Amino acid sequence: MTQVVTILVGLALIGFILWWFFGKHEVSSAAATVTADRQAADVLVDGGYKPEVVTLKQGVPATLRFTRKDPSACLDRVVFPDWGINRPLAQDKVEEITIDTSKPGEYEWACGMDMFHGKVIIK
Numbered sequence: 001m002t003q004v005v006t007i008l009v010g011l012a013l014i015g016f017i018l019w020w021f022f023g024k025h026e027v028s029s030a031a032a033t034v035t036a037d038r039q040a041a042d043v044l045v046d047g048g049y050k051p052e053v054v055t056l057k058q059g060v061p062a063t064l065r066f067t068r069k070d071p072s073a074c075l076d077r078v079v080f081p082d083w084g085i086n087r088p089l090a091q092d093k094v095e096e097i098t099i100d101t102s103k104p105g106e107y108e109w110a111c112g113m114d115m116f117h118g119k120v121i122i123k
């Protein structure tokens, strides 16, 4: 009997880990909306970044629209170290950041203190 319970608890735990991993991944990733010769994606800044991963098409001019809802000073800047971008985010305002999509790759962004992270994937 004890063994059965142990196995059930183990399976439940594995299920939970899979759900956590898969669910989180699914929620936090998004592709940009491509219209004619431009693409854009919205990122909500509220206790982190939603989505955390934005996929962009290579060669199509791109804009990321950051909207900060979070009142904490922690998230009041967004930094893209690869492109030398360091932009203040005013609360409840949309900050548009133009992204150079000429080179494919993965480019991380972070808050001003490097605590919260997001990523742009260009392909």
Ligand SMILES: [Cu+2]
Binding pocket: 073, 074, 075, 111, 112, 113, 114, 115, 116
């Ligand atoms: Cu921070």
